Amino acid sequence: MSTHRELDDVLGKGWRKPHFIKRAWLRYTLILGFFAYLVAAFLTIEVNWSRVYEGLERGKQFILAFTSPDFATRSGDIWTGMMESIVMTVAASVVGIAISIPIALGAARNVAPLPVYMICRAIIAVSRALQEIIVAILLVAIFGFGPLAGFLTLSFATIGFLSKLLAEDIESMDRVQAEAIRASGARWMQWINYGVQPQVMPRLIGLSMYRIDINFRESAILGLVGAGGIGATLNTSFDRYEYDTAAAILLLIIGIVMALEYLSGIIRARVQ
Amino acid sequence: MPVADANGQKIWQRRSGRESLAHWLMWLIGVAVFAYCWQQISEATTWFFVQDAPRIAGDIWSRATPPKWEYITQLGKPIWDTLNIATLGTLIALVLAVPVAFLAARNTTPSRFLIRPIALLIIVSTRSINSLIWALLLIAIIGPGVFAGVIAIAIRSIGFCAKLLYEAIEEIDEGQVEAITATGASRWQVMAYGIVPQILPAFAGIAVFRWDINIRESTVLGLVGAGGIGLQLSSSLNVLAWPQVSLILIVILVAVVISEWVSAKVRGAII
Numbered sequence: 001m002s003t004h005r006e007l008d009d010v011l012g013k014g015w016r017k018p019h020f021i022k023r024a025w026l027r028y029t030l031i032l033g034f035f036a037y038l039v040a041a042f043l044t045i046e047v048n049w050s051r052v053y054e055g056l057e058r059g060k061q062f063i064l065a066f067t068s069p070d071f072a073t074r075s076g077d078i079w080t081g082m083m084e085s086i087v088m089t090v091a092a093s094v095v096g097i098a099i100s101i102p103i104a105l106g107a108a109r110n111v112a113p114l115p116v117y118m119i120c121r122a123i124i125a126v127s128r129a130l131q132e133i134i135v136a137i138l139l140v141a142i143f144g145f146g147p148l149a150g151f152l153t154l155s156f157a158t159i160g161f162l163s164k165l166l167a168e169d170i171e172s173m174d175r176v177q178a179e180a181i182r183a184s185g186a187r188w189m190q191w192i193n194y195g196v197q198p199q200v201m202p203r204l205i206g207l208s209m210y211r212i213d214i215n216f217r218e219s220a221i222l223g224l225v226g227a228g229g230i231g232a233t234l235n236t237s238f239d240r241y242e243y244d245t246a247a248a249i250l251l252l253i254i255g256i257v258m259a260l261e262y263l264s265g266i267i268r269a270r271v272q
Numbered sequence: 273m274p275v276a277d278a279n280g281q282k283i284w285q286r287r288s289g290r291e292s293l294a295h296w297l298m299w300l301i302g303v304a305v306f307a308y309c310w311q312q313i314s315e316a317t318t319w320f321f322v323q324d325a326p327r328i329a330g331d332i333w334s335r336a337t338p339p340k341w342e343y344i345t346q347l348g349k350p351i352w353d354t355l356n357i358a359t360l361g362t363l364i365a366l367v368l369a370v371p372v373a374f375l376a377a378r379n380t381t382p383s384r385f386l387i388r389p390i391a392l393l394i395i396v397s398t399r400s401i402n403s404l405i406w407a408l409l410l411i412a413i414i415g416p417g418v419f420a421g422v423i424a425i426a427i428r429s430i431g432f433c434a435k436l437l438y439e440a441i442e443e444i445d446e447g448q449v450e451a452i453t454a455t456g457a458s459r460w461q462v463m464a465y466g467i468v469p470q471i472l473p474a475f476a477g478i479a480v481f482r483w484d485i486n487i488r489e490s491t492v493l494g495l496v497g498a499g500g501i502g503l504q505l506s507s508s509l510n511v512l513a514w515p516q517v518s519l520i521l522i523v524i525l526v527a528v529v530i531s532e533w534v535s536a537k538v539r540g541a542i543i
């Protein structure tokens with residue numbers, strides 16, 4: 001009967017949009033808290049408006065620089081930096097993916113026993129909690145400047161990302177197929193090879209392509225802390241206000257990322 | 273099914289002869305590329321430092337422990353700044369991402385050949401450049417400080433939010449839109465009552481998800497001078513004050529874990 005009563009209440013009144021959060025007190029507390037926070041945040045941020053105003057001219061110059069990027073003047077530096085970034089990306093992706101496959105198997109509860117599962121999940125958690133740039137700072141301090149630190153950073157970051165997502169895919173795989181392989185008397189390796197691998201391969205390839213894309217983008221900033229790649233060149237060109245060179249580097253990065261995305265789209269469409 | 277003949281007996285094979293040749297060739301090229309890359313890295317590395325690395329790592333560890341706990345009193349303001357950079361940056365990004373997403377989605381864009389490519393270009397170009405690079409650029413333009421950090425985070429997040437949002441818009445149920453249109457609603461009314469309610473949960477999820485990522489990113493923006501706790505990190509690193517560095521790293525780790533927990537809780541409540 002209650003539905004009828006509600007209908008009676010509504011009849012004769014105009015329709016009103018239902019609220020996103022139904023409980024009124026919660027809605028108003030959230031809105032109030034939000035505005036209080038905004039006011040507090042704006043009051044504590046110091047903005048030097050005259051400095052910002054002066055900067056607008058430079059900002060205009062920078063945007064104009066995109067119409068005439070200068071690839072030529074520092075072509076040597078750009079070329080070495082880009083090659084180093086690409087080399088780091090490729091090497092780190094290969095090593096990272098190779099290491100993350102066994103860890104992903106270990107972090108899948110339906111494949112690994114509990115102690116192995118705990119260890120692998122701990123490795124993933126540590127790798128995901130630390131940002132690339134912080135790892136890079138520590139590794140540069142330990143291994144010295146150069147692409148080795150960047151390579152190790154990217155490999156380490158790849159492990160956390162790929163193992164976690166791959167382990168989730170392995171956990172949600174179809175048990176029937178894996179069991180059928182096991183019933184035929186397969187050894188453990190054969191079981192993984194013929195029962196598990198074919199099921200997760202499309203996802204593995206898709207994730208790997210995505211990670212290569214991320215690794216390239218990250219490799220562009222590792223140079224800021226001395227871990228090799230195009231970042232050092234980019235930083236120098238900003239410091240010297242050489243906006244046309246900086247624009248050229250940024251355009252190159254955007255171009256390569258777009259190409260990688262397009263390529264991964266094609267590959268993913270083929271494997272799925 | 274590919275089979276091999278061995279003494280008149282048929283044996284199952286995974287791949288046919290040509291397939292396995294192509295496979296083998298692919299692996300060969302892959303290994304060659306990797307070997308070349310590794311050689312390049314190896315050439316640019318001073319291997320003496322690498323051999324020395326375990327000793328250096330032990331040395332840094334002994335300097336960094338125990339963390340200088342009393343330093344935390346000076347970290348209150350930087351943490352507040354970091355939170356502001358992430359939150360305000362996310363808010364600005366969301367405001368800007370909504371129109372871009374509507375212009376980029378196939379079913380809402382006003383012009384598929386003119387405006388959609390522009391919107392997609394905005395999405396790709398803001399997404400493919402890291403927030404640290406945006407911060408570098410903005411510091412050169414508007415000077416160092418929290419404001420540059422907020423704008424850097426905002427620009428970087430536009431592409432991410434707009435991409436996820438326009439994918440959500442493209443997946444809406446056309447039936448509801450048609451029903452609203454059939455009542456004689458205008459274009460804007462269709463948007464407000466037919467499309468927005470369908471994407472609102474996705475929007476809230478994206479907002480919290482990006483906020484979580486932005487907390488992570490804003491902790492390191494200070495390394496290039498854009499405010500937040502990273503500023504303390506970089507000044508401590510510059511004077512080799514390792515006990516302070518270890519404390520800051522712990523604080524960052526805790527902040528990241530908390531923000532991830534909050535975002536997981538909120539997303540769990542929405543979806």
